[in-house]
Amino acid sequence: MRDLTTLPKTHLHLHFTGSMRPATLAELADEAGVRLPPALLDGVALRVPASERGWFRFQRLYDAARAVVRSEAAMRRIVREAAEDDAAEGSRRLEIQVDPTSYAPFVGGLTPALEIVLDEARSASRATGVEVAVVVAASRMRHPLDARTLARLAVHHQPDGVVGFGLSNDERRGDTSLFAGAFSIARRAGLASLPHGGELLGPDHVRDVLAHLGPTRLGHGVRLADDLSLLEKVTEAGITLELAPASNVALGVYPTAADVPLRRLFEAGAQIALSADDPLLFVSRLADQYRIAREDHGMDDAQLAELARMSVRGSLASEASKRRWLAEIDDWLAAPAAPPSGPTV
Template identity: 70%
Template sequence: MARDLRRLPKTHLHLHFTGSMRPGTLVELADEAGMRIPETLRETVAAPDALRLPANERGWFRFQRMYDAARAVVRSEAAMRRLIHEAVEDDAAEGSRRLEIQVDPTSYAPHVGGITPALEIVMDAAREASAAAGVEVAVIVAASRTRHPLDARTLARLAVRHAGDGPGEVIGFGLSNDERRGATTDFGAAFQIASRAGLLLAPHGGELLGPDHISEVVAHLRPDRLGHGIRAAEDPALLERIVADGIALEICPASNVSLGVFAHAGQVPLRTLLAAGADIALGADDPLLFGSRLLDQYETARQVHGLSDAEIAELARGSIRASRASARSRATMLAEVDTWLRTPDPETHP
């Protein structure tokens, strides 16, 4: 027995739309569409923590093939709405008070009439799910490194048109996919469009590639949060600058292990980042493929890294500070974390 991590208030800031899908939903949507799920994908989602890939282009190619196969079953407005509602329900069950979910509407546009309807469906479903589950839900529009930088500018303008602070509205702009693809500088113009509108900037960087890549992302995209950023731990001077600049890190331990960045969870330098004073938001990234949701990341912090409940509470506070929740909402959540920590530990107070 120990303090219940499900009751720990936290926010979830790194979750991808397709990757949030439940394994059962994948199977049902494929059956409805008369589609065959590739055996490698079926085996991966059937066995938690089964995915172990090399941290090279071949490994990423295998990951991307499975991800694309999963995304292919999301072929209707109803399917898109289902994914949002289920993602929010799952977060609520794990103590998440706020979800900022990433979506690239380009992938779903052919099935619903364009990128604008695709984004508006996600936003509308997020509003509904927020009201139903009592979880604040916001949207981050994410461009892809695998497409032309002009596509990223189009998505940045779309994000700006739908920006807002209310439930289901767009609060940020990101950049995802293989860090080795595309030139970071080429995406700077898209991030400037988003920045001028006051959107949160949350590009990926520093998982598959190391400190040099992080330095490029920080210099040219000016992030508020860095998707992953785990390898900043390899360069103390860079990590110090990141902390000084107030750039939060979205750390996804299960992803790091599944994609071969580290051999096992114990190698993830979580304590190094905490010791440097970084604001860390643990995230599940793509639980469909990595077999590990948000709560599992906190369990790993406790069981593998040996974090005390006080240290775990600080992780939760970091996720809250890094979110785009209102000042009032952040204050409420931070107070709830303090209440959780004041609750006696069952191990010492039977």
């Protein structure tokens, strides 16, 4: 079997705070004098049911982690380390998702918060060789007018490296149609539409997202396995699913990694980009999602290479970059596989 950390791939669904290394979280908390919940430091993956109570636990821990990010230096460190970690796992491009609202009070406002992330993304790209682009994401937990403000901010900074506009947080909250105006602002300016949908809720929610937000890609979308006719329409529309198997298990959508319908979606023709989502909480990084595909779903190296190709094709990178990375995937697959370990018979 070939080394999955050397498989060229792209990373299209990673949240800013959720990308933090546990050691970085601990250091920032110490600097800020913040006492963290032990569950954030025990090195054990979060496992909660996909219920209101379960989501509340996830959100409480996420908010606790976000509360230690109180300076420009901390924000820059998170971006830089996310790029370094991606580079170590064979990622050629990272499209990191950030809502600058929570960090704005510590750095002088929304605009400086986003500009810090964008500036460090450019620096990290040069230092690591990973193309780092930024997705500005609004939250379903805030007023739709806040989303419009963020959409305009994203459009203004499109020349600086913003490539898309997203909508995150508990998809059971808020009325999807009320966010249509924000996404219209972003799409008219040429930004990709990258909302979450189809994880905690099923196909009907995906229909709402399709109708009102016009997605370029769909954050998660795993529940499309419940409606293959809708999946066919999504695939025909060229919409890539940002699948995060470890996230689905951690949030109780499926009981085990083997129960995530990755192979079913793959065999039905879905365009899939495996992603880590929030490795800080799920203790599972990008290469681990490919290991799940291999070990829990029996995918061989040719199929894993195709998953990597789909991640490249689903990215917002230039066509020249995509051609280069696709060729590198072909080279990875053409190289001899490692011999099996253990005694020979």
